Amino acid sequence: MPKAMFEDIYRDVxxxxxxxxxxxxxxxxxxxxxxxxxxxxxNTVRRALQMLADDAYVQxxxxxxxxxxxxxxxxxxxxxxVGVESFEEYAKKxxxxxxxxxxxxxxxTCDQELSxxxxxxxxxxxxxxxxxxxLNGEACQVDHNFFLESAVPGLTPRIAAGSIYxxxxxxxxxxxxTSSRSITVELSTDMDRMYLDLGPYxxxxxxxxxxxxxxxxxFEYTQTRSHPKTFNxxxxxRR
Amino acid sequence: MPKAMFEDIYRDVxxxxxxxxxxxxxxxxxxxxxxxxxxxxxNTVRRALQMLADDAYVQxxxxxxxxxxxxxxxxxxxxxxVGVESFEEYAKKxxxxxxxxxxxxxxxTCDQELSxxxxxxxxxxxxxxxxxxxLNGEACQVDHNFFLESAVPGLTPRIAAGSIYxxxxxxxxxxxxTSSRSITVELSTDMDRMYLDLGPYxxxxxxxxxxxxxxxxxFEYTQTRSHPKTFNxxxxxRR
DNA sequence: GCCGATTTGTCCGTATGTATC
DNA sequence: CGATACATACGGACAAATCGG
Numbered sequence: 001m002p003k004a005m006f007e008d009i010y011r012d013v014x015x016x017x018x019x020x021x022x023x024x025x026x027x028x029x030x031x032x033x034x035x036x037x038x039x040x041x042x043n044t045v046r047r048a049l050q051m052l053a054d055d056a057y058v059q060x061x062x063x064x065x066x067x068x069x070x071x072x073x074x075x076x077x078x079x080x081x082v083g084v085e086s087f088e089e090y091a092k093k094x095x096x097x098x099x100x101x102x103x104x105x106x107x108x109t110c111d112q113e114l115s116x117x118x119x120x121x122x123x124x125x126x127x128x129x130x131x132x133x134x135l136n137g138e139a140c141q142v143d144h145n146f147f148l149e150s151a152v153p154g155l156t157p158r159i160a161a162g163s164i165y166x167x168x169x170x171x172x173x174x175x176x177x178t179s180s181r182s183i184t185v186e187l188s189t190d191m192d193r194m195y196l197d198l199g200p201y202x203x204x205x206x207x208x209x210x211x212x213x214x215x216x217x218x219f220e221y222t223q224t225r226s227h228p229k230t231f232n233x234x235x236x237x238r239r
Numbered sequence: 240m241p242k243a244m245f246e247d248i249y250r251d252v253x254x255x256x257x258x259x260x261x262x263x264x265x266x267x268x269x270x271x272x273x274x275x276x277x278x279x280x281x282n283t284v285r286r287a288l289q290m291l292a293d294d295a296y297v298q299x300x301x302x303x304x305x306x307x308x309x310x311x312x313x314x315x316x317x318x319x320x321v322g323v324e325s326f327e328e329y330a331k332k333x334x335x336x337x338x339x340x341x342x343x344x345x346x347x348t349c350d351q352e353l354s355x356x357x358x359x360x361x362x363x364x365x366x367x368x369x370x371x372x373x374l375n376g377e378a379c380q381v382d383h384n385f386f387l388e389s390a391v392p393g394l395t396p397r398i399a400a401g402s403i404y405x406x407x408x409x410x411x412x413x414x415x416x417t418s419s420r421s422i423t424v425e426l427s428t429d430m431d432r433m434y435l436d437l438g439p440y441x442x443x444x445x446x447x448x449x450x451x452x453x454x455x456x457x458f459e460y461t462q463t464r465s466h467p468k469t470f471n472x473x474x475x476x477r478r
Numbered sequence: 479g480c481c482g483a484t485t486t487g488t489c490c491g492t493a494t495g496t497a498t499c
Numbered sequence: 500c501g502a503t504a505c506a507t508a509c510g511g512a513c514a515a516a517t518c519g520g
Contacts (some may be wrong), residue, residue, distance in 0.1 A: 065504065203467055245507080283508060303485070
């Protein structure tokens with residue numbers, strides 16, 4: 001009920017763009033018209049338009065209007081498969097069957113080297129999980145998860161075999177707020193080749209993910225090592 | 240003078256975070272204090288804070304405050320080297336000497352296959368450039384540029400050897416507004432191996448870049464094929 | 479558990495600046 | 500030059516979340 005209005009406008013306009021109500025290269029109605037349509041203030045309209053611009057759906061042109069620059073991909077995109085949280089969602093979208101196999105489940109104490117790599121404090125108790133993620137039975141990424149035990153207590157191999165995020169959000173009631181990722185490409189390791197059928201590929205795509213909860217503590221560091229064939233990331237750069 | 244005030248606040252607070260004036264995990268002064276400090280309205284402060292949140296520098300917590308979550312990487316990051324426009328900037332930042340070698344310069348007409356790949360209209364006249372970009376003499380990426388000739392006229396190999404973007408912005412007076420990128424990892428081609436010293440790497444990191452000018456037309460499609468060693472991208476995901 | 483103070487989230491109406499045509 | 504449309508900023512109002520007494 002107390003749903004933010006600017007999000008409704010954002011979704012509505014976005015949908016209209018995808019439905020060609022506002023076609024590629026056309027101009028949106030001027031802000032004052034949108035104010036009338038949605039019966040809200042100009043600020044609220046502008047906030048929604050700002051979000052659409054961030055998504056590269058529209059391009060505001062000073063003194064001219066707001067142009068639609070989104071167009072449906074001609075070659076249907078594979079989508080973005082990056083990081084843990086999008087894995088199941090990605091599978092669903094593309095009509096594939098996801099599966100997860102837990103290869104390692106242990107608790108350990110963060111030493112200096114691990115601290116430098118992950119950003120956790122030295123001496124922190126961590127749950128370390130290695131999982132192989134597959135789509136339609138084909139292994140496509142290896143996840144190396146490190147969870148801060150004090151923030152994510154009660155993890156079990158059984159939970160790890162499903163969705164750890166669902167556990168975190170529903171069971172622990174913890175909200176996930178921010179996450180930042182870094183993407184690199186590195187030579188594959190023996191473990192990569194053991195779990196992924198890399199064939200001629202000598203590399204894997206690596207995304208590092210650091211996730212913060214609503215208490216401001218980083219509670220997860222994950223390194224996802226993806227088969228190049230299944231790696232595809234879409235980024236929109238701002239102005 | 241007509242410089243946007245929210246950007247000044249954004250930069251100032253960002254700098255203070257990097258300088259540990261506002262340390263990791265601490266709270267920023269409440270918005271009302273910042274309003275007093277910068278002698279502006281709350282909206283203006285909030286806009287700057289919003290940008291910092293988008294950059295994953297801070298994490299606003301409803302009813303509590305705004306927490307700093309940025310921390311200096313312990314292992315110095317290589318930085319982000321993605322796409323053409325950041326190439327010279329990247330080199331400058333890291334104190335390296337950039338150089339560019341034009342390997343191919345031709346004009347061609349967009350056929351069906353190229354249209355599907357790039358998004359240009361079939362039949363459009365394009366300038367096609369292949370360039371090898373090096374840092375300190377070491378080849379690190381191969382750029383395949385396609386420019387819409389009607390939007391970017393007068394390109395010459397001489398210009399391509401320098402910065403095409405500078406030509407576009409200063410000579411043509413064209414503003415670059417939006418660009419969207421897609422990142423994948425693919426097997427290297429013979430051409431990749433000819434220009435890049437890939438060693439044991441059988442793959443290259445590929446970024447596709449589509450750039451729109453202020454007239455709303457896509458005037459550039461670029462595929463950048465990067466040496467894995469020099470590829471590093473940082474992405475911040477929103478909420 | 480309730481209440482009030484603090485702080486962020488959302489929204490409004492208005493004013494002024496600036497770019498385009 | 501004037502009309503239109505986006506950009507920035509202000510000040511105020513109320514809602515919602517958090518925390519301490």
